[in-house]
Amino acid sequence: MRKLPILLVALAVAIFVLINSVFIVDERQQALKLQFGQVVGETQGYREPGLYFKIPLVQNVTYYEDRIxxxxxxxxxxxxxxxxxxxxxxxxxxxxxxxxxxxxxxxxxxxxxxxxxxxxxxxxxxxxxxxxxxxxxxxxxxxxxxxxxxxxxxxxxxxxxxxxxxxxxxxxxPQQNLQATFQRMQAEREREAADERARGEEAGQRIRANADRQAIELVSQARKESEIIRGEADAERNKVFAEAFGQDEEFFAFYRSLRAYESAMKGTNTSLVISPNSEFFRYFLPGGADAPAAGDQ
The missing domain is CATH 3.30.479.30 (Band 7 domain)
Structure with missing residues (x-):
């Protein structure tokens, strides 16, 4: 019975020595084994995960992170x-x-x-x-x-x-420079916008002036061509009339009288006061074109 306490003490000492004789390094760590403050064992430290041994009470272990x-x-x-x-x-x-x-x-x-x-x-x-x-x-x-x-x-x-x-x-x-920077940027953008508007207005005026000039030139050219065509048409008409008048003067006079009747008697509100024996109605008189006018009798 006297040996039992001695065995228990020996067992406790053995367990203590065993526990303090090993150290564990996991995958997240790296360790240094120190003896009286000096690095011993692995000179670059224990970096591989595993179980390692040290001298209890004489050596101790310091752990460092191996992670980022x-x-x-x-x-x-x-x-x-x-x-x-x-x-x-x-x-x-x-x-x-x-x-x-x-x-x-x-x-x-x-x-x-x-x-x-x-x-x-x-x-x-x-x-x-x-x-x-x-x-x-x-x-x-x-x-x-x-x-x-x-x-x-x-x-x-x-x-x-x-x-x-x-x-x-x-x-x-910096916060103190932000407002000044914003104001400067705003002024620069406003200046650029004003320049763009001025350039746009200038381009618009130039385009409008060019369009007005082209319109005037086109209208003038069209009028010129229309006057030329109208003059040529009038000349051709007068030529036709002259040729017709030269071929049959009496028929031409009758045709002109009919056109005059048509123009003079157009509408319903026109009143015409004229002597029936006048030259204007000579083709309505007996004898037609050979009938004497009122001034000839």
Missing amino acids: LPLEGGELEITPIDDRRLVVDAFARWRITDPVRFRQAVSNELAALPRLERVLNASLREVLGSVTSDTILSDERSDLMTRIRDTARAQTLNLGVQIVDVRLRRVDL
């Missing part, structure tokens, strides 16, 4: 080469690639964030400050983000981390 971590840069005011200030909101993604160097440089993830944010801001100022604001706001933004990532990556190698990606979430003008 976020870095929020916040709003940063930059000045491109055209002196048009912009407010940039950027973020980055990073991961620990060398846990030994990372421990020596910044100790843990929380302490690394301020240094990484300063590196990110410096890279943003360096790259975006070397181009114009129009370039930043154009389709070339993806190339600029790649340059920012590469610049920040080169500056974080000594920290044992790698900048995986950098993105510009938002690029705007």
